[in-house]
Amino acid sequence: MGDMLANIAVNAVSDYYNLERKMQNLKRKLELLNCHEADMVARLREEERNPGKRRKSVVQYWLSEVVSKQKEFESLEAEVNQNSRISRVTLAKHADKMIEEVKELIDQSAFSEGVVLDVSETITEKFLTAEWKGQGFKENFQGVWTYLLGNEVSSIGIYGMGGVGKTTLAQCIYNELKNENLFCGNIFWFTISQDLNIHKLQNDIGKALNLDLSDEDDEHKRAAKLGCALERRKTFVLMLDDVWNYFPLQKIGISPSPAKYGFKTIVISRSLEVCYRMECQNCLKVDVLSNEEAWELFKNKHSNGKELPPKVKEIAREVVKKCAGLPLAIITMAGSLRGVVDIHEWRDALEELKESCVGRDDMENKVFPILLWSFNRLRDPILKSCFLYCSLYPEDFHIKRDELITNFISEEMMERRTSRQAYFDQGHKILNKLENVCLLERCEEAPYEVGGTYYFGGEESYFRGKEFHFRGPHVKMHDLIRDMALKITKDNCMVKAGLQLNEIPEEQEWKEDFDKVSLMRNNIQEISSVTSPRCPKLSTLLLSSNPLRSIPDSFFLHMRGLHVLNLSNTRIKYLPSSISGLEELNALLLRGCWRLMVVPPLGNLQALKELDLSHTCINEIPQGVESLTNLKYLDTIDSLIETIPTGILQGLSLQYLSLPTRMTIPIDEVAGLKQLEVLKGNFRSINDFNIFMKSRPSDGKLIFFQILIGETFYLDEPFLREFALRRVLFGKDSLKKGKRDKDEIMLPRNVDSLVFNRCGLCSCLFDDIQQLNSATELKNCAIWDEDGIVCIVRLSLEKEPMAEEEQQSSLMPLHYLEHLNLLNLPNFIGLIRWEVAPAVAPPPRGLFSHLRRLVVARCGRIKKLLPQSLVQNLHNLNLLEGTIICDSIERIRMERITKVRKVPFSLPPHAKREMKEDEREWWESLEWEQPNDNCVL
Structure with a gap:
């Protein structure tokens, strides 16, 4: 006992006199941790340039812990420097504890399993393909499927x-490979x-492989880097569509080798010769349809x-016969x-077709009259001009619908409307009609295409790509239809888009x-x-x-008639x-x-x-606006x-x-x-926001709208990078009492996304902002770093109990909410707080019956997230995120939740399982936090 007391005394004396040394040690460790943080942020920026990449929640949690430790150190340092009443021994023990925690964070910074998730498979990497598939297609x-799964052929030509229908066939193969999760x-x-x-192709492949080639200009060295990156994949399928001319595969890192059957290449081309020159070992011809297949496709x-x-x-x-079995026609x-x-x-x-096809023996020449006939049947000149406008984009380009419509407005191609909504x-x-007559194809964003951002090569070429990257419906033109459109416009248009x-x-x-x-989209400097x-006459x-x-x-x-630049x-x-002299200009797009830092006076541009x-780098509104x-x-x-x-x-x-958020x-x-009708910007306070809303x-x-209220903040979360049409963000202290004249908040009734960050929520979200009950279009809600909030909804009997219909109406937004993010809420106890027995209220x-995504992290006081009676409402939930440690679990029961693919917790070895035989296949497919959990149970 004496020895133990002596040791305690020695340690206490050591702590007392060594506090400053320990603080220096802690400071050095924190500086090292901050270096790791800087490396991590740089790594994330690079990784997240790639479409379909999202940082892992555990990485985001690590970053938040680094920030937390920095703040904790600042507080501790202040206590030490101020000679506070806290004993030096206590402060030294606090420093020791922090040193260990910082060491642990440094050790965790490696993230050997990667820092981002590939969510592209569910977003952009599957093609929309035709449902009808005839016998020849099958x-x-x-x-092709046999060649892919066999060991005799590594390169296939279509x-x-x-x-x-070559591309359609290849897209269906691509989708099936993704569905079956083959080739890893x-x-x-x-x-x-x-x-x-x-x-450009090397860059595109590099982006797909998360490989940065921007610091290498030599084509051969770039190819070598690509080859190494592909080798590390062990197995892959590379599909090259619309190949017109031969090029050596070695230039993109592929060395054709019969020994490497884990590597497969599919070349899709109009030319058999090109397929052979691309070293395809087997080539499969996609032929025209038989008469019966053509008829079935037409009927369909x-x-x-x-x-x-x-x-x-x-x-x-007879009409179908004129199409000569060509699916596109x-x-x-x-x-x-x-x-x-x-x-x-x-x-x-039929008569028009007969006349237009006379004397045309070549198969492809027969197609153009059919396509031209379909164009002429549009009748409406607005439809025709909007269709032809799409041919101004490069071949095979996926065009955002909203961008197209904005261009139609700029070009004054549509009937006059009084509001922007009416124009849209x-x-x-118009685009629906063009899709319905099959002159345009609907598609989602192209894989590896970064919307609106162009890569020139080099570090400076990538400009704030996240700001431009919006997902959503796109359209594209089949290259034959585009060729037809370009023939129509050849006398009054010059189109050299995307020709390098x-x-x-x-x-x-x-x-x-x-x-x-x-x-x-060229390289004109x-x-x-x-x-x-x-x-x-140029418009x-x-x-x-x-x-x-x-x-x-x-x-x-000599371009004085220019309308759109x-x-x-x-x-x-x-x-x-000379821009100032373009007096007929309708749209100046920069x-x-x-x-760009300077724009000349624009006062003469009255149109x-x-x-x-x-x-841009423009720092003031141009003169004359x-x-x-x-x-x-x-x-x-x-x-x-x-x-x-x-x-x-x-x-x-x-x-x-749209105004800068710094202003x-x-x-x-x-x-x-x-x-x-559209507003993006930052209001200084709730009072200013209310004044604006009352002025409407x-x-x-x-x-x-995308409206920020209060202090500007930046949260690098996937939730904020997703495109929202009507979002309001409440910034630091914006909802604190005293920051606003009244409790009323003039929340737009059509808001679809709400974000609360350090804004001063008090207790219950629906009590703090009673106007939420009118936000019936709310789809997304995020609450971050709020110390005061306890719950989302409070059920109480302090007043007369509500009728069921009244209660349903008051909480209607929660019936349609789809995404809910809850992060770092230290006093949050659950979604619902009962102040009476649940049976009474x-x-x-x-x-929550429409809830699809629920993310909960760092909410340490939660005992029951929601009651069992509400679990049956969560039939749309397909993502539950937040790693949970369950060391005390002895039994787990998961029933009728077969859409779940990932289990967000790890289990101790003694946990037990109950499973029905018909659920075995689903059970085996589950992805666990620890790979061995499935085997232990």
Whole structure:
């Protein structure tokens, strides 16, 4: 006993006198931890550039712990420096404890299993393919599938004429490989097109492999790096679509070797010769359809497989014969004739086809008259012009629907409407019609395509990609349909988009009758100072996504009729002063010109309706904007503009306004914008926000908004990077009592996303913000770093009990909530707090019944997340995140939850299992936190 007391005394003395040394040791450890944090943040930035990549929750938790330890150290250091009443021995023990915790965080920083999750499989990496599949298709599919799973062939060619269905077949194979999780999920798809560029293809493959090639310019060294990265995958399938010309596979790191059967290459081409030159060991031809298959496909696309009236059927069969068994022609024809019932119209269609196909023996030449006939049947000139506009984009390009509609508005191609919402409704109607007649295809975002961001190569080429990366519906043109569109417009349009041009076309190529010129997505860096194309009728000039550094003043000299000028995503630093002379300009688009600092005076551009200065280095509103009375759209988000001078906005009739988040919205300027439909920006306080909301006309509902209230904050969470149409974010202290005049919050009724971060929530979310009960379109809610919040809903009998219908109505938003994120809520006890017995005040039926994603982390006081009576409501839940340690569990029961794929906790060895025999296959498929858990049970 004496020895033990002596040791304690010695240790206490040591702690007393060694406190400063221990603090120095702790400080050094923290500095090392901060270095690891910096490395981690850099690593995450690189990883998250890739579409479909999301940081792991455990990594986010680690980062938050690093921040927490830094704050804890600052507090401890303050106590030590202030000679506080806390004993030096206690402080020294605190320092010892922190040293061990910091060491542990340093050890954890390796994350050998990676720092991001690949969520692309559920987002972008499956293709939308046709449901109808004939016998020939099934045979071709089985043939390729046999080669893939066998050990005799490593490289397969799929060839056939344009429009015959090669890509559709390959996409179905891709989807099936993903579904079956073969080749360890390493299935990569790249569209090559006619404008093959090895450097770009190497970049695309590098991005897919999480390999940064930006610091290497030598083509051979880049190929070697790709080869090593592929070798590490052990097994993969590389699918190359739309290959027009031969190129050595060695240039992308593939060394064809019969010994490496874990590596498979599929080449899709119109040419058998190209397949052979690409060293394909077996080649499979996709042929045209038989007469019966062609007829079944036509019926399927025209009338969902239903039989046609006998007289119409006879004519329809003749129409189908004219399509010569080509699926693209059949699908397009069926779409154009969908809804036609008059037999006279059927006869007329057949006669037109007969005349247009006369004298055309070549199979592909027969296709163009059919496609042209479908185009002519549009009748409506607005539909025609909107369709032709899509051909200004590069071949095989996936075009965002919203971007297209915005362009239709800029180009004044649609019927006049009074609101932006009405324009968008009309635009979606137009695109739906073009999809319905099969002239456009609906698609999701292309795999490995970074929406709106263009890669030039080199570190500086990647400009705030996350800001531009929005998922959503896209459309694309089949390359044959695009060829047809380009033939129609060849006399008044020059389209050289995505052709990897290094220079602007020679002046003699610019014809005086040109209406539109598209040079987007090339490698044009300079325009000669003597270049001045003579194009007085030119209405649209698209130079976006080029590494263009400057434009000479003479360039626009003979383009005085220009309506739309798009210089987005270029490296231009200054605009030429001649811009000020383009008096008919409707849209000046400079988004992503991250070097641009100066814009010339714009007062003469009285026709200007759209001005996009977002993601630029411009630090003030251009001179003359206050006089642009026709301006409807002003986007300055992520620019360097910090203030807007008084009077600039008051005289404008803006429908769309986006301001940098570093700047607070000038309420006196914005409250007067009665026509405003879209708003993005930061209100200084709840009071300013309420003033703005009260200023809105009774019918002036905001259709899109992203509003931050209070202090600017940045939370790098997947939730915030997901595209939300109507989001409000409450920042630091914005809801604290005393920060607002009244308890009322003028929350928009159509809000779909709410974020609360250190804003001062008191106890119960629905008590703090009673206006939530009217937010019936709420889909997403996140609550982070709130010390005061205890629950989401409080059920009490302190007043008269609510009728069930009244209670249902008051909590209606929780019936439709889909995503709920709860992070770092130290006093949170559960979703519902009962102040009476649950039997007396049961939760409303249907509560949380639409919840699909629930994330709970660092909420240490939770005892019961929600009552058992509500568990049956969670039939839509497909993601539950937050690692749970359950050392005391002895028995686990999981019943009728077969959609669950990952179990978010680890189990001790003594845990037991109950399982029905018909659930064995589901059980074996579960992914556990610890791989051996499934075997232990």
